[in-house]
Amino acid sequence: MTDLSRTPTIYEDLITRFPEKVTPETRSGYSGVIVDPSALLDVVSFLRDQAGFDYLSSITAVDDFPENQFEVIFHLFKTTGGRGIEFKVFTGRESPSIPSVVALYPGADFQEREVFDMFGITFDGHYDLRRLLLWEGFAGHPLRKDWKEPLYEEDIKPFKSRWPEGQGYRKELTNPYGDNVNYPREFDPEGFESDNDERLYQSLVSEVHEAAGKMQTDHLIVNLGPQHPSTHGVFRMVAMLEGETVLALKPVLGYMHRNHEKIGERNTYLQNMPYTDRLDYLASMSNNFSYALAIEKLMGIQPPERAEYLRVMMAELTRIASHTMSIGFLLNDLGAFFTPALYALEERELILDVFESVAGSRMMCNYFRFGGVVRDITENDFAMIKELVLNRLPRKIDELDRYLTDNEIVRTRCENVGVLTAEEAIAYSAAGPILRASGVPYDIRRADPYSIYDRFDFDVCYRMHGDVFDRYLVRLDEIRQSLKILKQVIQQIPSEGPIVTGKVQYTTKVPPGEAYSRVEGQRGELGFYVVSDGKPNPKRYHVRAPSMINLTSLAKMCVGGKVADAVTILGAVDIVLGEVDR
Amino acid sequence: MENEINKPGIEIPADIRRQVTITTLDRIYNWGRSNSLWPMMFGLACCAIEMICTAASRYDFSRFGMEVMRPSPRQADVMIVAGTVTKKMLPQIVRLYNQMSVPKYVVAMGSCASGGGPFKEGYSVVPGIDTYIPVDVYITGCPPTPQALINGLITLQKKVEKEQISESRWYGKQPIQDVPIPVLGPDIFDPRKVEVIREETHKPEIPETILASDEGGAA
Numbered sequence: 001m002t003d004l005s006r007t008p009t010i011y012e013d014l015i016t017r018f019p020e021k022v023t024p025e026t027r028s029g030y031s032g033v034i035v036d037p038s039a040l041l042d043v044v045s046f047l048r049d050q051a052g053f054d055y056l057s058s059i060t061a062v063d064d065f066p067e068n069q070f071e072v073i074f075h076l077f078k079t080t081g082g083r084g085i086e087f088k089v090f091t092g093r094e095s096p097s098i099p100s101v102v103a104l105y106p107g108a109d110f111q112e113r114e115v116f117d118m119f120g121i122t123f124d125g126h127y128d129l130r131r132l133l134l135w136e137g138f139a140g141h142p143l144r145k146d147w148k149e150p151l152y153e154e155d156i157k158p159f160k161s162r163w164p165e166g167q168g169y170r171k172e173l174t175n176p177y178g179d180n181v182n183y184p185r186e187f188d189p190e191g192f193e194s195d196n197d198e199r200l201y202q203s204l205v206s207e208v209h210e211a212a213g214k215m216q217t218d219h220l221i222v223n224l225g226p227q228h229p230s231t232h233g234v235f236r237m238v239a240m241l242e243g244e245t246v247l248a249l250k251p252v253l254g255y256m257h258r259n260h261e262k263i264g265e266r267n268t269y270l271q272n273m274p275y276t277d278r279l280d281y282l283a284s285m286s287n288n289f290s291y292a293l294a295i296e297k298l299m300g301i302q303p304p305e306r307a308e309y310l311r312v313m314m315a316e317l318t319r320i321a322s323h324t325m326s327i328g329f330l331l332n333d334l335g336a337f338f339t340p341a342l343y344a345l346e347e348r349e350l351i352l353d354v355f356e357s358v359a360g361s362r363m364m365c366n367y368f369r370f371g372g373v374v375r376d377i378t379e380n381d382f383a384m385i386k387e388l389v390l391n392r393l394p395r396k397i398d399e400l401d402r403y404l405t406d407n408e409i410v411r412t413r414c415e416n417v418g419v420l421t422a423e424e425a426i427a428y429s430a431a432g433p434i435l436r437a438s439g440v441p442y443d444i445r446r447a448d449p450y451s452i453y454d455r456f457d458f459d460v461c462y463r464m465h466g467d468v469f470d471r472y473l474v475r476l477d478e479i480r481q482s483l484k485i486l487k488q489v490i491q492q493i494p495s496e497g498p499i500v501t502g503k504v505q506y507t508t509k510v511p512p513g514e515a516y517s518r519v520e521g522q523r524g525e526l527g528f529y530v531v532s533d534g535k536p537n538p539k540r541y542h543v544r545a546p547s548m549i550n551l552t553s554l555a556k557m558c559v560g561g562k563v564a565d566a567v568t569i570l571g572a573v574d575i576v577l578g579e580v581d582r
Numbered sequence: 583m584e585n586e587i588n589k590p591g592i593e594i595p596a597d598i599r600r601q602v603t604i605t606t607l608d609r610i611y612n613w614g615r616s617n618s619l620w621p622m623m624f625g626l627a628c629c630a631i632e633m634i635c636t637a638a639s640r641y642d643f644s645r646f647g648m649e650v651m652r653p654s655p656r657q658a659d660v661m662i663v664a665g666t667v668t669k670k671m672l673p674q675i676v677r678l679y680n681q682m683s684v685p686k687y688v689v690a691m692g693s694c695a696s697g698g699g700p701f702k703e704g705y706s707v708v709p710g711i712d713t714y715i716p717v718d719v720y721i722t723g724c725p726p727t728p729q730a731l732i733n734g735l736i737t738l739q740k741k742v743e744k745e746q747i748s749e750s751r752w753y754g755k756q757p758i759q760d761v762p763i764p765v766l767g768p769d770i771f772d773p774r775k776v777e778v779i780r781e782e783t784h785k786p787e788i789p790e791t792i793l794a795s796d797e798g799g800a801a
Contacts, residue, residue: 134706135670139768142705149705150769172709176782180702180709181769187783189776194766226674229623229653233630234671255671256627259704266703275700281628281725338638345638363628363725578627581668 010051010085018043025088029298029513029532032086037098040089044101047076047085055079055442056105056429057518058544059112060529061119065145068093070121073529074101075516075544079426079440081447086516091121100126107429110253110552118143118261128203133254133581135196139184142262149262150175150182156537157267197238200250204240208248219247222563226255230333230567233577237554237566244562249555253548256581264541269295269370269508272541276528277364279543280579282325285318285355286521288368293450294517294528295370298510301501307372308452309493313385314358314367315519316482316489320393321351322522323475323482326574327400330472333571334413340404347396350388357381370508372500389486397479405473414469418557418569421466428553431524431546433474434573438466444520451519455492456485468572475574507536514540523547523574543582547575587613608746615659616742617647619687619735622658624678627665629692629725641728648735655681660738662731663717666694666701667708669770673763679715680760685752687718687742689734696720714772715761 011033014022021039025032035043047053053076062071070091077084089098100123102108112123113132120141123129130136140147151171153159161169172179183189201221208219225236234255240248260279264272276291277284289311296302303311328344352362358377359365367373377385404410420430425438435442441462445453461477463470510532518527527544550573557573558566588594589605625633636643637651652658655678667675679688690711693699698709711717718741721734747753762773771779 135766137767149703151703151709153703171703177775177778179713180698180705180707181771183771183779183783184768185783187768187779189765189767189771189773189779192765192767192771196766226671227624227678234626254706255668255674256666257668257670257706258627258666258701259706263701263704278628278700281631341634342639345635346640349635349638349640362727363631 013051014043014046014087017046022087029511031514032088035087035089037089037091040099041101041104043087044074044104048104051085052078052080053085054426056101056107057084057525058516058527058529058542059101059108059115060540060542060544061115061121061143062531062540063093063119063143063145065093070096070119072098072115072121073514075527075529077448079442079447081442083448096121097124099124100129102126105429106427106556107549107552110548114548117141120144128207130199130203131254133257135254136199137194137196139182142259143265149259150180155266156535157271200238200252204238204248204250208240218242224566226252231570232329232575235570235575235577235580237558237570239558239563239566241563244564246558246561246563246566249558249566251551251554253551254581256577258578258582260543260582261541265538267538268536269510269538270506272538273368274364274366276543277366278578279545279582280521280523280526280547280576281363282576283318283322283522284363284365285314285367286519286526288365289315289451290517290519290521290526291528291530292368292370293519294515294530295508295510297515297517298513298530298532299370299508300511301371303372303501304498306376306494306497307499307501309489310373310377310499311368311451312453312456313486313489313493314355314365314373316486317351317354317385317388319482319522320479321348323479324348324397324400326522327404327472327475330468330568330571330574331404331410333567334410336409340400343396343400343403347393350392354381354384354388357384369500369504371502372498374500376499385486386490389483389490394480394483397476397483401476405476410472411469413565413568414472414572415467416465417468417561417565418572419465419467420553420557424553424556425466428556429549430553431550432521433471433478433524434550434553435524436460436462437470437474439464444518444525448518450517456488458485468568471572471574510534510538518544521546523576523579524550543579545579545582547573547577547579548581551575551580611747612743612745615685616739618650619646619648619659619738619742620650620652620657621648621660621662622655622678622682623651623653624661625664626667626671627694629664629695632725632728633662633664633691633731636728636731641732643732643735646732646735646739655679656683658682659685660687660689660735662689662691663695663711664691666699667711669706669708669764669766672708672714672770673766675711676714676761676763680763684758685745685750687738688715689719689721689738690717691721691731691734692726693722693724696722699724708770714764 021036023034055077057075057077072089075086091098117131220241222239225231226234236252238250239246276287279287324344324347328341331340355365356362358381359367420438422439425435441460443460446460458481461474512534514531516529518525524546529542530538531540533539557569587605588603592604690696695711701707702709719734719738723730764770764772
């Protein structure tokens with residue numbers, strides 16, 4: 001709690017240190033300071049090197065259309081814990097551009113590329129500024145407010161065409177092409193040649209050859225994915241190989257870009273809740289949790305006691321389900337095809353049974369509401385959870401541990417593979433088990449507690465080697481810690497009481513302002529940045545996706561290793577494509 | 583035990599009934615095929631996780647002859663389109679479909695693959711894989727439960743059993759044409775629609791009247 005009083009002094013310090021360049025944020029509901037683009041790099045280096053804000057959490061942008069202004073929002077934190085700092089940089093909508101911070105924080109790489117892709121804001125000094133989620137040559141920057149998708153109907157849901165009159169029609173029938181497409185005027189498809197991957201290969205070649213200082217010809221470019229069983233979905237890696245050694249590697253994202261953020265800005269606040277399920281579909285409860293926290297921050301409400309316990313209970317059960325699956329599929333990537341995964345899936349199914357009983361769906365739980373949860377658990381559910389937590393899961397996790405941890409193949413394939421040092425992990429904004437396996441004991445449940453995590457006794461699991469094996473061990477340890485938390489939840493949960501604050505209602509009144517919430521998700525820091533302008537739908541809805549940002553360090557981990565290890569490393573990063581591409 | 587491939591109506595003497603079966607070529611051929619439908623190991627989104635669960639021990643679709651998931655399209659019979667089809671992924675999906683050897687079947691798993699689902703309005707989502715490749719079975723759900731997927735695959739088996747070699751398009755004299763690969767331009771386009779697109783983009787004016795009347799006369 002001491003950090004609460006300290007944080008404002010950082011802002012004051014910045015304002016006095018950079019007069020004229022740093023100004024306070026005056027809009028109500030907003031926080032942080034505004035930094036002039038010319039002073040951005042100085043401010044960031046001061047914050048990183050002297051103030052101790054060594055962890056870049058999120059970079060995103062907001063379009064202030066019809067005002068002629070883009071805001072680029074930075075969130076920085078300290079890996080020693082405590083509150084973070086937020087600042088904004090403004091740039092005009094005509095040829096928008098700000099300096100790139102990628103030299104100071106390599107973890108900004110993909111986030112800046114995403115902002116470039118979605119808003120068209122260029123980052124001067126970025127070494128490889130290409131589109132991240134969409135393909136090269138796509139017409140327009142979709143998250144600009146004046147960019148309309150081909151099936152655009154209205155700004156706010158529910159659309160008049162569907163409700164309340166209920167005269168639904170298929171929007172694509174009104175499109176001249178009869179499909180979800182739109183083309184610029186004068187576009188001639190005849191003889192159109194897509195040169196989609198040209199720049200990608202070019203950047204790969206120049207990266208290697210400039211480093212070597214001369215042209216080399218015996219290198220091989222290999223594409224892994226997007227359809228490849230080892231990539232856990234539709235993910236693509238392009239590797240440049242010399243023999244079997246990886247010289248350079250570029251992840252290619254966006255094969256599952258489902259426009260969460262654009263759709264989320266048309267949806268009402270509550271309608272976004274089921275969409276968050278589909279981000280990290282192995283851990284829908286955690287996504288619900290973070291989104292609910294963001295909106296509760298804006299609305300200034302607190303869930304009742306029993307709801308808090310139910311939330312923590314579900315989030316930790318999700319963590320166990322997700323981590324067991326991750327361990328099972330890591331073994332898949334090592335070549336132990338499906339047998340270890342079957343053991344993992346067996347336990348996951350039992351947890352999914354609890355979710356199905358509690359929330360009505362196995363995977364897409366949609367269980368949280370603003371100020372509580374949607375329904376209470378029954379006696380029977382509670383008995384199921386107790387049996388799992390107190391009896392079955394500890395036994396089964398020990399079993400998994402016994403089968404795998406000392407297996408010789410697991411050890412030789414995982415130890416000293418994909419090493420990331422603590423400094424690198426922080427610089428690349430790695431989060432979750434990746435960061436903790438590199439020796440940084442940073443867990444948001446402890447570093448910046450949310451909900452009621454400050455009441456529980458648990459250890460922050462971390463290991464020192466930063467290799468694939470340690471990431472596996474951290475996940476295993478975390479399952480045990482989750483069980484420890486769950487045992488306390490079972491003991492402490494009030495036997496009855498309200499499960500939601502206030503009246504349950506269809507539309508949510510959210511006062512204007514901004515909020516950034518973050519939880520310790522299964523894959524790291526899961527953040528939601530929501531801006532409200534008082535309308536029924538958010539002005540900006542951004543997901544700080546840990547899977548995507550963890551991928552920033554993938555090239556660093558893979559280069560110098562063998563191509564077969566790249567598959568293992570990717571398995572240990574444990575991406576979920578729904579969250580990577582959104 | 584009932585002999586399920588026996589063609590009814592043909593009397594077999596009782597003493598050889600367990601050794602001899604009289605059936606038609608269609609019946610035995612389809613019986614063999616429908617009970618060894620090998621799916622392609624190919625997931626797109628959330629539905630892929632339910633597909634994995636269906637393959638795992640609890641639901642175990644190998645009970646129906648589908649246990650061999652092939653990562654290569656050349657060895658697969660069924661493509662389960664498990665998840666949201668995006669424009670960036672579509673050329674690869676069509677290419678995979680073209681690479682599958684005939685007879686080949688497509689199952690659209692879940693609402694996204696069937697019709698765009700909750701993401702239909704998105705700018706980079708294809709509203710249903712059937713706008714590009716032919717689909718045999720649609721499965722509802724978001725995501726469909728493993729039971730629903732198994733039900734969909736059993737429906738496909740029933741469809742396969744009804745096919746006739748003499749009429750099926752796989753065995754005609756005409757070769758099966760590949761589906762043209764969509765191209766990623768300013769937006770994705772189907773090479774079959776080049777004429778329509780050129781006509782529309784080179785029109786002197788955007789037909790405002792169509793848009794205005796469909797938005798309920800808001801303008």
